Amino acid sequence: MATVATLLLLMPLLGFLSVLLLGRYMSEKQVGVVGTGVVAASFVLAVITFFMLIHHSSREVTVNLFSWISVGTLHVPAAMLVDPLSITMCLFVTGISALIHLYSTGYMHGEKDFRKFFLYLNLFVFSMLLLVLANNLVLTFVGWEGVGLCSYWLVSYYFDRDSAASAGKKAFIYNRVGDVGMLIAMFLLFSRLHTLTYLTIFERSGTLTPMIATLVVLALLLAATGKSAQIPLFNWLPDAMEGPTPVSALIHAATMVTAGVYLLVRMSPVLALSHSGRMTIAVIGGVTAFVAATIATSQKDIKKVLAFSTISQIGYMVLAVGVGAYGAAIFLMIAHAFFKALLFLGSGSVIHSLNGEQDMRKMGGLQKYLPLTFPTFLIGWLAISGIPPFAGFWSKGDVLTNVFEHNKALWALGVLTAILTAYYMSRLFILTFRGTERFRAETEGHDPHESPWVMTTPLVVLAALTVVGGILDLPWVHHDSLAGFLAPTFGYVAAGGHADTVAQYGLALVDVAAALFGLLAAYSIWRNISESKRWESPFLEHVWHWDDFYDATIGRPLTEAARFGDDVIEPEVIDGAITGLAVSVRRSAEGLRKVQSGFVRHYALATVLGLAVVIVFLVARVG
């Protein structure tokens, strides 16, 4: 198994290296085949590893590669941990990546930097696999930063556009703020437990004081808010939509942005030690889900709506983690990866057909022109809205049921968010596919055209997965449900038994009612109009003025301080003080003035002469 797992990790790296070194000799098509092929191979290897793991005597297999950093008491191996959690992550990451690579060969066709795009994409998959397979926090951090770097490159892919360049930088820096949390969590754990390997941390975590455990959990939460775009570090994600759409689907919806949730789930035995820490996580998740959903109701750009929707859905996952429902969090993560990748790729197909238009006010009535995009998008829309029997209904229901058992207020917030979700997604759907045709100016009068097969095949596959994804976790269908498979990984399972069946049906009914309410509301409002002063608010459109707030409180004061440092502190204060000191010393040493000719050359000459005299003298003596 060690070999297979290692190959699974190295495949995308192989693709990266071959395109990096040989890319200039390869045609666009060959690059596409190699780039997609290695990821597909990785997926196959992940499937093999999965079957080997379930037939393996132990569910936790450590694969040592080499010793990376080893100084004193700090030992960080390059080693992988193959366990139910990591292999689950590997399966859906490689699977969706392979589909999106395939889609990209069509979407990016004819782009100037086609090779570079696949280069970044392969490196991304490698980093993501490293993130989930690492057996210690430092190696996870390597993947964590690697995916961030690829995200930076891919967001600023159209670097000659200033907005894209700024968005890439913003994404990286917001993530870096989160990284401070991850670093401090590692520092705390290492200083107390003298290890950074997951399994050893869990063994020793009992010795952590509650205070330290809470600090570690909060630091990890900070890391997660950066990577997974949660309050207070969420507003880089909408800007990241500057990247090409396959990137938005893969990195900024399905995989990378869920890394924060993965980290929290991975560290669940430490989370178990801090009740207040988990409560903070739940509140951050719930509030983010709600705030992002409100913002999504007033966005005009189709990708921005999906971006805020992603933030909101990850909020649900974080909420689930906060209440200890780790299985539900991972379930929603996978289901979300299916339907959100589907929605993004579908929106990419729409944008492609309209020659790059992203404003929903200039869409409408696309239903009859896009015979494959339309039905698949329809499935994605119903799934995210929470209509049964699609994957979204089951996974979101799972989260909300668990939250209901822990905290009624957060549950109510979750249901409210569910209504908003159904509402803004229906608005998006209606504005795009239904109503009047408003796109003729963009297509210069032509009919929009459906995308080529490489782009529509992934849509169909993802739509199928969205339809059947729910069975991953239906305990009455089979005994090996996802939560049951993952359970050994979590040192802690939420206290309190599951709600009885009647309550579960009741909660499911509430979910469906919420979805239908949002859907109907959207239908009655947006059926005939494409913008509305009443139902869209500038406050929400400008993201609660969150960026302006940071700019006013952090950005501008720091810039001013830097200018002040450059203009005043540096030349006047520091240099002035030192020069002043020198002048006063010189005044007090008037006697030496005659020697001080003021020319450095003379000093230099004096130094050389002095040394020469000493050396000659010594040589003479020794001789």
Added chain:
Amino acid sequence: MHSSWWLTFLLVVPLVGAIGAALTRKREGRAYAVAIAASVLELALSLVVAFLYNDHVAKAQTFDFATRHVLSAPFGLAYDVAIDGISLLMVVLTALTVLLALLGARDRRQEPAFVAWLLLLTCFTMGSFLSHDLLEFFIFFELTLIPCYFIISQWGGKERSKAALKFFIYTFTGSAFLLIGILYLAFAHQHQLPGSALTFSYSALSATAMSHGTAVWLFIAFAIAFAVKAPIWPLHTWSPLTYAEAPTAGSIEMSALLAKLGTYGLLRFAVGLFPLALVSMRPVILTLAVIGILYGSMLACTTPDLKRFVAYSSLAQMGFITLGVMSGSTIATVGAVLLMFNHGVITIGFFLIIGFIEKRRGSILIKDFKGLQGPAPIMAALFTVVMLASIGLPGLSGFVSEYLILIGTFATHSWWAVVATFGVVAAALYLLWAYQRVFHGKAEGANAEMADATTHEQWVLVPVILLIVVLGVFPKPVLDRITPSVQQLIHHVAPAGVNK
């Protein structure tokens, strides 16, 4: 124990190279060939030494290749060389820096004086790192000023004389304190052992008994000289001007290499000789280091030209090194020594690329550039790798060292480490912002026509990129050589059981 002849060769090769280069006739470019040959030989020698180096020479001693010849007993002057894992890395860096600086300065190949000064500087710097004797160290340390002065004042930019003067006065004044400190220490040592000869031997002086007060004053005297050289905030104000005005090869030598004399001296001499002073001086220097990290990062954001930009970013990096050196933690000190090397390599990369751009455009002002990634994608890619290493991206060299410094310092001085961790965010901010202003956007006019990196330029940067990647992925051989020496040093300066 290996023969000390290896170290003597390391000293003689650049000296002979310098003389050889100076004697050739001007226009033929033979001086350049001589210099390249000498520095290739020097690098090969240093790698052999690194390969041979053995840290188990004697019990509790990690110095290898040692020898001591007293040249003049009454003056205490001696030829005393030895290296341990710490100086070993600096020796390799010295040899590497001069070779890359020469290769990057190919347009000066018709100037024998220029290459001769560079080789002479290498000889003196090598001498400082090899010295196992304080007086010998001081002489070499001082001698490095002369080639530097001439390189800046002869081949520098518009304000070269001002820059050279400022550089000279700052460092010269700093060393005055060092000389007084060394003399005081040696006489105190002689005084304690009646009838003994005056000696400046490192091993002898490190056993000098002294009161806490004396230790503090001596520590301060040493620290001032090294803080100017490094530079450590607030004694850094000579560096932005000097780096900006010096020719590229000079900026490389000063920031990649000579700056390390400061932090190396701080670790070897200030920390190594005055353990008693550490209790009271540690918080002071750690605080200055952290201020340097944040202050340097802040000014790097707004500074107008690329070389000053590297100067301020180096101030921040030197802050990290100082933090590790003063932390009293083995892990952090190993990280600091590794960062001295990594920062050297990264800075060489920065200055080489900036030099290539300056040669094409005659400017280093950030506002003169835009969108260079369009016409020069290879140059942009090379700059990106160097930049990412400097940001501390895991998988590249900068991360390993920075991470070791922070995690080690956290164990001994948590709060300083926490504040310094924000320097990691700041580094991303100033580097990515600078990158965006120079390389992103739409290139117009002269920017759109800028030529990409030539094959020669790419090959010069290959060793830099390789070192950045290899030391990021597989730092083990290097760490294994540094660790025993650092452990020994930390053990020496901290009472048993206190250090972590």
